[in-house]
Amino acid sequence: MGSPRRLLAGVVAGVVVIAGAGWAVGTRLRSPADEAARRAAPAASLVTAAVERRKLVSTVVLSGMLEYGSPLQVTLAGVVGGDAEPQRTTRAPRKGRLREGAVLMEVNGRPVFALRGTVPMHRTIAPGSEGDDVRQVQRALRRLGYRTPASGVFDRATIAAVTRMYAGKGYEVQRPTPAERQTYETLRKAVRTARESLATERQALDRGRDVLPLKVRLDNAEKDLKAARAALAEAGARELTPADEADLAAADAAVRAARERLLEAEQALRQATSPPSAGPSAGPSAGVTAAPQPTSPQPTSSRPATPGPTATVDTTLLELKVAHARADLEAARQARDLALRKAGEARKTRLAELRKAVRTAKEAVVTAEQALRQARQLSPARLKVAGARADLAAAQGMLAEYTRTYGVSIPPGEVVFLPKLPARVQKVAAKPGRPVEGEVATVTGSAFAVTGSVEAAEAELLRPGMKATVEPASGRTYPARLSAIGEKAGRPGGEEPPEGSEPVLLTPSGRAGLRAGVAVTVRVTVGATGKPVLVVPVAAVITSADGRARVRVEYATDRTRDVEVRTGLTADGNVEVSGALKEGDRVVVSGG
Secondary structure: OHHHHHHHHHHHHHHHHHHHHHHHHHHHOOOHHHHHHHHOOOOOOOEEEEOEEEOOEEEEEEEEEEEEOOOEEEEOOOOOOOOOOOOEEEEOOOOEEEOOOOEEEEEOOEEEEEEEOOOOOOOOEOOOOEOHHHHHHHHHHHHOOOOOOOOOEOOHHHHHHHHHHHHHOOOOOEOOOHHHHHHHHHHHHHHHHHHHHHHHHHHHHHHHOOOHHHHHHHHHHHHHHHHHHHHHHHHHHOOOOHHHHHHHHHHHHHHHHHHHHHHHHHHHHHHHHOOOOOOOOOOOOOOOOOOOOOOOOOOOOOOOOOOOOOOOOOOHHHHHHHHHHHHHHHHHHHHHHHHHHHHHHHHHHHHHHHHHHHHHHHHHHHHHHHHHHHHHHOOOOHHHHHHHHHHHHHHHHHHHHHHHOOOOEEOHHHEEEEOOOOEEEEEEOOOOOOEOOOEEEEEEOOOEEEEEEEEHHHHOOOOOOOEEEEEOOOOOOEEEEEEEEHHHHOOHHHOOOOOOEEEEEEEEOOOOOOOOOEEEEEEEEEEEOOOOEEEEEHHHOEEOOOOOEEEEEEEEOOEEEEEEEEEEEEEOOEEEEEEOOOOOOEEEEEOO
8 A cells, every 4th residue: 555655646746846847937938029028118107296385485505604703803003111112912812702991911011901993093192182093092981981071182181081091900001201201301401501591691681781771761661651551541430530529519519409498489489379277276377467457346236247358468579589599599500510511521631631641651661662672682692692582492392392292191002992892802813922013813793703605696696684594513593694795795714715706794693502613504595485385396397489387287197288387486496386286286397
């Protein structure tokens, strides 16, 4: 039983092997037509892209360096201190923040102050100096809290404020050097010597000619002139002399007395002509004689009594007195007017005489001066006197000119004017112990700035004020604005930009998270859509012969239709379109 079964298994296995080998050979055998069909290129298919709705932003990308802005090289305008001795740095500038009124560095132990201003320091500011540089110093002192005018003149008040500023930092102001003090004393001595020489020559001149009488005559003439002027001034200030005042007072008294007598006479006349009073106690009026009344007894008849005769009044004498009183008053008034006219005429005469006296005194002074001058000119020593006088004038002029600028001063190297403060000391060129030559430091503003360059074609798209983003290696973006293009942007890194490119300068909006001295990527926005728009690849837009733009929209597999569109902003290989399109449509980019 075992042998037949093993034989059957072997036959079956052999058949299976043969069948498998036949299948394998059959799969590898192809006809020439099948092989040609397999190697032919596949049918061309369409490459499409979806229509998107999003905001489109067009940017110019450049590489730049983030640094502190407005770099400025600082040099000293002259010597520090009063002597032109070798200038050596004793304390170099320190990197970091620099405030107004701070000491930037020390040279030969003297300070160099940093003050704000646009006019460069260019001279020694000495007492009496005037100009815009002095006004800058005054305004800086006022900002630092020192009271000083802003007159533009280096006066005593400004010198006092400068002295306090130096003392506040532990320094002495620059006072005259020993050489300057020696020069000042030499000039003063020259003035004294010239004055003594002039006095000696004048004394010799006076001894050489007898001019004493002429000098006495001149002195007397000057005294007479002074007295005549005083008398004329006193007479002009008084309207009346004491005698005229006494005469006028007597005339006024006479007028008053005459007026009183007239009033008394008029009163007596009125009383005499007035009717008597009916009362029993009324007495007779002055100057009136009452007629006697009858003394016969009254009749006993019941008839009323008849009145007696009226009294007779004689007023002739009283009227004569009134007339005389009036005449006396008029005469007194005329006498007063006459006295007043005489006083006026006397004053005019007196003033004329005094004016004449003044003129006479002036003529006497001029005559005396001329006589004395002629007498001195005749002396052989007059040339020596003239020379001594000229020497004295020259010595006094030199002393005055030197004194005008003598005192506390600000040497040209002890102040550095910077356009903006606070600032930052970015680079230090001066070294302790080394001579001060050329640039001592480079200062920058406190704000960051990005410098770089773009190709000239892209530069034409840029305008100052455009928005931008700054992206350091960390990948975080910071807002910025384009500040300047071309020459106004300066030189990136202090070097000329590559040929065919233009330098640009950007200012970040803030400081947080930024670090100076790193490379950044800048994207300047030159255009943007205000809201989401339909966007397609630029390659999808075809311009017809009539100048109209269109796209091919795939509406079924490998089946398309043309759609006319209007194009807008282009950015990053995409373009804004509008027309009979909707978001999600597939537009043909290539193929077909």
